[in-house]
Amino acid sequence: MKGEGTFKKRFFVAVYAIIFILTVLVAFRFITIYFFGNPKAANPVIYDKYYVMISDNHQSGYWKSVYEGACEYGMEKNVFVEDLASSFSSELSKEELMRIAIASRVDGIIVSADDSEELTELINEANMQGIPVVTMYNDAPNSNRISYVGVDNYNIGKEYGRQAVNVARGIYAETQEDINVVVLVDQIPSSDQMMIYSSVQETFEADGLSSKLRLSMVKIDSTNAFSVEETIRDLFISDDIPAIIICLSELDTTCVYQAVIDYNKVGLISILGYYDSDSILQGISRNIINSTIKIDAVQMGQYCVDALVEYDNAGFTSQYFSVDFEVINSYNVATYMEETNEN
Amino acid sequence: MRTKYRDLPIQIKMTIVYVAISVVVLAVNLTLLLSINSVLKRLEMTYQDNLNLNEITLALDEVQNAMTEYLNVKTTDALENYYKSDENYRSKINDLESTVSSSIYTRMERNIKYMSEEYLTEVSQTIEAKRGRNVEKYRIGYEKATELYDYIGSYIASLNGQQFIENSQTFVLLSRDLRITENVSVFIMILVIITNILVILQYSSQITRPLKTLAISADEVAKGNFDIELTPAESKDEVGVVTSAFNQMVISIRDYIERIKESMENERRHKETELMMETHLKDAQIKYLQAQINPHFLFNSLNAGAQLAMMEEADRTYEYIQNMSEFFRYNLKKADSIITLREEIELVDHYIFIINVRFSGDVKFQKDIDEELIQASIPSMILQPIVENCVNHGIREMAGEGVITLKVFKIMDSICISIKDNGKGMTQETIDKLLNGTYRDDGLSMDSNGIGMDNVINRLRLFLGQDDIITITSEGENKGTEVRIYLPLGDGEV
Numbered sequence: 001m002k003g004e005g006t007f008k009k010r011f012f013v014a015v016y017a018i019i020f021i022l023t024v025l026v027a028f029r030f031i032t033i034y035f036f037g038n039p040k041a042a043n044p045v046i047y048d049k050y051y052v053m054i055s056d057n058h059q060s061g062y063w064k065s066v067y068e069g070a071c072e073y074g075m076e077k078n079v080f081v082e083d084l085a086s087s088f089s090s091e092l093s094k095e096e097l098m099r100i101a102i103a104s105r106v107d108g109i110i111v112s113a114d115d116s117e118e119l120t121e122l123i124n125e126a127n128m129q130g131i132p133v134v135t136m137y138n139d140a141p142n143s144n145r146i147s148y149v150g151v152d153n154y155n156i157g158k159e160y161g162r163q164a165v166n167v168a169r170g171i172y173a174e175t176q177e178d179i180n181v182v183v184l185v186d187q188i189p190s191s192d193q194m195m196i197y198s199s200v201q202e203t204f205e206a207d208g209l210s211s212k213l214r215l216s217m218v219k220i221d222s223t224n225a226f227s228v229e230e231t232i233r234d235l236f237i238s239d240d241i242p243a244i245i246i247c248l249s250e251l252d253t254t255c256v257y258q259a260v261i262d263y264n265k266v267g268l269i270s271i272l273g274y275y276d277s278d279s280i281l282q283g284i285s286r287n288i289i290n291s292t293i294k295i296d297a298v299q300m301g302q303y304c305v306d307a308l309v310e311y312d313n314a315g316f317t318s319q320y321f322s323v324d325f326e327v328i329n330s331y332n333v334a335t336y337m338e339e340t341n342e343n
Numbered sequence: 344m345r346t347k348y349r350d351l352p353i354q355i356k357m358t359i360v361y362v363a364i365s366v367v368v369l370a371v372n373l374t375l376l377l378s379i380n381s382v383l384k385r386l387e388m389t390y391q392d393n394l395n396l397n398e399i400t401l402a403l404d405e406v407q408n409a410m411t412e413y414l415n416v417k418t419t420d421a422l423e424n425y426y427k428s429d430e431n432y433r434s435k436i437n438d439l440e441s442t443v444s445s446s447i448y449t450r451m452e453r454n455i456k457y458m459s460e461e462y463l464t465e466v467s468q469t470i471e472a473k474r475g476r477n478v479e480k481y482r483i484g485y486e487k488a489t490e491l492y493d494y495i496g497s498y499i500a501s502l503n504g505q506q507f508i509e510n511s512q513t514f515v516l517l518s519r520d521l522r523i524t525e526n527v528s529v530f531i532m533i534l535v536i537i538t539n540i541l542v543i544l545q546y547s548s549q550i551t552r553p554l555k556t557l558a559i560s561a562d563e564v565a566k567g568n569f570d571i572e573l574t575p576a577e578s579k580d581e582v583g584v585v586t587s588a589f590n591q592m593v594i595s596i597r598d599y600i601e602r603i604k605e606s607m608e609n610e611r612r613h614k615e616t617e618l619m620m621e622t623h624l625k626d627a628q629i630k631y632l633q634a635q636i637n638p639h640f641l642f643n644s645l646n647a648g649a650q651l652a653m654m655e656e657a658d659r660t661y662e663y664i665q666n667m668s669e670f671f672r673y674n675l676k677k678a679d680s681i682i683t684l685r686e687e688i689e690l691v692d693h694y695i696f697i698i699n700v701r702f703s704g705d706v707k708f709q710k711d712i713d714e715e716l717i718q719a720s721i722p723s724m725i726l727q728p729i730v731e732n733c734v735n736h737g738i739r740e741m742a743g744e745g746v747i748t749l750k751v752f753k754i755m756d757s758i759c760i761s762i763k764d765n766g767k768g769m770t771q772e773t774i775d776k777l778l779n780g781t782y783r784d785d786g787l788s789m790d791s792n793g794i795g796m797d798n799v800i801n802r803l804r805l806f807l808g809q810d811d812i813i814t815i816t817s818e819g820e821n822k823g824t825e826v827r828i829y830l831p832l833g834d835g836e837v
Contacts, residue, residue, distance in 0.1 A: 044445045044449060080443050089500065
């Protein structure tokens with residue numbers, strides 16, 4: 001009986017050993033197949049529609065936020081929004097990207113337009129080929145775009161005006177001199193920029209201080225990649241350095257902010273900026289930038305997608321979507337910085 | 344199933360274990376090979392996308408070149424080239440994805456595909472325009488086509504670049520996987536080998552353990568120890584059969600030894616009884632004899648007889664009774680003690696006198712004695728029984744005058760006592776039996792003093808501590824017998 005017991009024990013030991021080996025093997029197979037699996041093997045999600053977004057500068061934080069807003073919102077609507085420029089290793093112009101989008105037979109185009117004829121033509125061509133186009137931020141008013149998503153530039157101008165007057169009062173109280181206020185615009189100012197400019201001017205005129213304020217436009221050469229920065233620096237080495245600079249883009253704001261530091265003009269030049277990038281918020285918290293306009297970029301992206309989806313479904317959509325904006329200054333900058341950090 | 348396995352022959356058991364282990368090792372190897380193979384296959388496929396894209400680029404270049412060549416030279420060959428390249432390119436872009444998915448690669452493929460279709464349409468229209476010699480149209484078409492060609496090219500280049508980056512990352516990952524797979528394989532193989540060794544040890548010990556036990560038992564038995572614990576056979580295989588047979592053998596041997604012991608014991612007991620019987624018988628005989636004659640009473644009576652004969656002046660009777668009295672006195676005094684040869688010879692003299700009276704002077708007794716030697720020591724009652732033997736067996740049964748010669752002389756460094764008769768002699772067989780001590784008297788003859796030849800020989804041998812102190816010679820029937828006793832020349836004689 002003892003021999004029988006030992007035998008049984010040994011038999012089971014052997015059986016367990018074999019089962020153990022086989023388990024290890026199966027586990028090994030499982031691990032090699034599923035853990036080291038080809039990353040491409042993951043099943044991609046298929047979308048119904050394919051929209052592309054063509055922005056002024058796809059690498060800037062502002063446009064990234066717009067794109068992310070559009071992309072995330074699009075996924076909810078079973079639409080994939082592509083930042084077309086990021087697909088290319090080389091830098092392509094908006095027009096080229098438009099042509100590529102048209103040739104690629106996308107289902108919709110979101111473009112930050114301008115008033116140029118070429119872009120207007122391309123928008124019209126896309127429309128002809130049955131591709132709806134939504135303009136954002138800057139409109140192409142003469143084109144056949146189905147909708148425009150942008151900020152209320154009149155109100156932004158008024159806000160800039162109010163900020164500038166506030167700053168000017170302080171300066172005038174000290175110096176009793178005329179105050180130069182400069183608005184940075186493109187080489188060929190867009191209608192939106194013109195709208196902001198005139199709105200600022202209007203605000204100045206409505207104020208009693210208007211005789212002491214000298215408002216002017218400075219055209220920034222944005223034809224090539226680095227000209228913006230150079231042009232802004234030219235401004236600082238000229239004789240007539242403005243006391244207040246109103247920037248209408250993120251890039252302009254960042255460049256002016258850096259130039260003020262580099263040329264040791266902190267406190268002498270007031271900056272009214274645009275967009276709420278980290279460095280701009282930092283500028284405000286360090287009292288180098290007076291204030292900035294924060295446009296709800298995510299909302300802009302969402303409205304663009306909304307317009308296209310609505311057009312696809314119903315065949316029409318609103319001509320104009322207004323995006324919210326807020327003013328950030330030294331009083332409320334801490335809240336925004338916290339938000340950014342949390343994000 | 345399990346008990347059946349136990350009873351299988353060893354060869355089949357070993358084969359089963361070997362096959363089982365081989366199957367496990369084979370399975371392990373195959374699995375590891377499959378794993379390594381799948382990783383290698385994926386490794387080979389890593390840059391496949393890039394190769395495909397390169398082919399598409401080449402095909403696209405061919406279309407563009409063919410169009411340009413046709414627009415330049417308008418030859419049939421160029422047109423044919425164009426058609427071929429067009430077809431080739433179409434087949435290539437057909438394989439590209441056309442769905443919109445979350446993967447940037449499939450989206451890029453989709454765009455490349457649609458742009459390529461647009462491009463091919465544009466090229467085909469340009470070629471048509473060229474054939475129709477519509478210069479303006481084909482010039483614009485060429486420009487548009489070239490523009491698209493550039494876009495597609497840069498799109499493919501971007502896709503290629505991005506895929507290359509990702510594929511390189513995949514390649515690094517796969518290389519790492521391969522390395523891990525290798526290491527894990529080695530680890531698993533070692534694990535399997537160790538497990539196999541354990542299993543083999545387990546099974547081989549199961550086979551050899553009974554053999555070892557058997558060997559130990561056999562060794563014990565070989566040393567003569569049969570009181571071993573017998574291990575019962577665990578299985579019915581060859582070892583089991585041998586173990587059973589061995590156990591049976593040990594049991595049989597034990598039985599046999601037990602039986603031999605028993606029979607030896609019986610025999611010993613039997614002999615003991617026999618000896619006891621003999622002793623008791625002798626004891627009884629002595630007691631009987633003692634009861635018959637009280638030597639003191641007999642001696643005193645004889646002395647009284649002698650005095651009576653002397654008073655009646657019967658000299659011969661007196662001498663006879665005197666001799667009788669001396670003879671018994673000797674018996675009374677000297678029994679079982681060491682005496683001198685002289686006293687022994689005196690006893691023989693008394694005896695011969697008595698015998699001659701009884702048998703009317705039939706026995707002639709001659710003595711030739713070296714007087715120097717008669718002081719030698721000798722156990723009592725040695726010579727008289729020998730002489731008595733001569734009288735009873737040698738002379739009494741013969742016709743004519745019996746002569747007994749007693750000689751004591753020195754030979755070498757011994758005293759030789761020779762007693763010789765001229766009676767009927769002895770056979771060699773009787774002599775041998777007497778000397779071996781195997782001669783048995785039927786019983787005490789009525790004329791004997793109770794002491795036999797074997798008693799005499801034994802006492803002499805005990806007294807001298809030697810075996811060769813007595814010789815008996817007879818030259819044949821009716822030629823007499825001579826008994827010689829050799830005593831060493833010792834302190835006893837003068």
